[in-house]
Amino acid sequence: MLRVLTAGESHGPELVAIMEGLPSGVPISADAVRADLARRKLGYGRGSRMKFEEDELSFSGGVLHGFSIGSPIALRIANTEWPKWVEVMSPEPLELTEKSRGRGAPLTRPRPGHADLVGMQKYGFDEARPILERASARETAARVALGALARAFLGELGITLVSHTLSIGPVRVPDDAALPRPEDVDALDADPLRCFDAETSARMVEEVDAARKDGDTLGGIVEVLAYGLPPGLGSHVHWDRRLDGKLAQALMSIQAIKGVEVGDGFLTTTRRGSAAHDELFATDGGIARASDRAGGTEGGMSTGTVLRVRAGMKPIATVPHALRTVDVATGDTASAHHQRSDVCAVPAAGVVAEAMVAIVLAEVALEKFGGDSVTETRRNLQSYLASIPDTLRTLTGSDAALAGA
DSSP, rough: OOEEEEETTSSSSSSEEEOOOOOOOOOHHHHHHHHHHHHHHHHOOTTHHHHHHOOOEEEEEETTTEOOOSSSSEEEEETTGGGGTTTTOOOOOOOOOHHHTTTSSSSOOOTSSHHHHHHHHHHHHHHSSSHHHHHHHHGGGHHHHHHHHHHHHHTTTEEEEEEEEETTTTEOOTTTTTOOOGGGHHHHHHHHTTTTTTHHHHHHHHHHHHHHHHOOOOEEEEEEEEOOTTTOOBBBGGGGGHHHHHHHHHHSSSSSSSEEEEEHHHHHTTOOOHHSSSOEEEEEEEEEEETTTOOSETTTEEEESSSSEEEEOOOSOOOOOOOEEEETTTEEEOOOOOOOOOOOOOHHHHHHHHHHHHHHHHHHHHHHHHHHHHHHHHHHHHHHHSSSGGOOOOOOOOHHHHHHH
């Protein structure tokens, strides 16, 4: 069983992440993890914090000479801004100095759209600092690092992931646009909005510029694609074993994500049944699907075709104009605290979504194939595929896409 855990606050000394259950023999590269952490900062419309906030990565256990050893992997992401927050975020009680008193002033004006007010109610605080520090999207750096480990494992099984931006505000990639493939990741990361359609990307940049000029923020939709999945990951037998359910929960857990769909999702609800489902037909190579509206899942299980899952991110709730709130210290109407200055963080959300999908797929792959070493897991996967009778074999990956076309 794969288990992950993160700890740490936005302005604390470090984020800590632990992954338990990864088999031995998975190639783990600190540089590869750092590269993913850098990808998390990409995107036109990010604020100045991305320029000065660095991620200093170190491993504390579970990796030896570049490979996982089967024990829990522990990693740390140090906060280079920690020296400015030593007093404000001190675990020990102390009196703030004059220098730290402004930064450490009680945050009594909860921000609409954030966890501030409900968190204060739930945990019994009279200010938002203890809530916003953990609720911050800074925590996603730890998830991205864990996702890099999961993706390294999936790569050993021939499974690769790609994320890209489908929409920013009202600007959306055309429905008939080509899907990016693993070899397109460098081009995606080079695009200002991580959008695979150049014309749409240019219009997205204009939309971000307009929102910045208006002192406003933008949301959007990201899509994660998984290539090389075998059929049968997940299960139909109970609600908490369904692959689509696991993906939805993982993606909805990302800060600011308000909606998830698999495949054509909500669009399919507008179709009649005769046009909603992926018909099957016989080919010389096996059973093929005439389309992939279901996005690579049926009955809570992977079909072996390309997995497509989307996540919708709301506009950043900390609007430069500052939304109206209540100062809980005085009871008066006030303007909310302004903690950051991003206009749009949708491209970064795509990288985080990719990490979460990787973690879920690694979990269900280990549930299906097991193995204390990656060699054993790979052998079990190959044995499973070989055991499928010829009469039930389906085309997968690019073969299935060509058949459907």
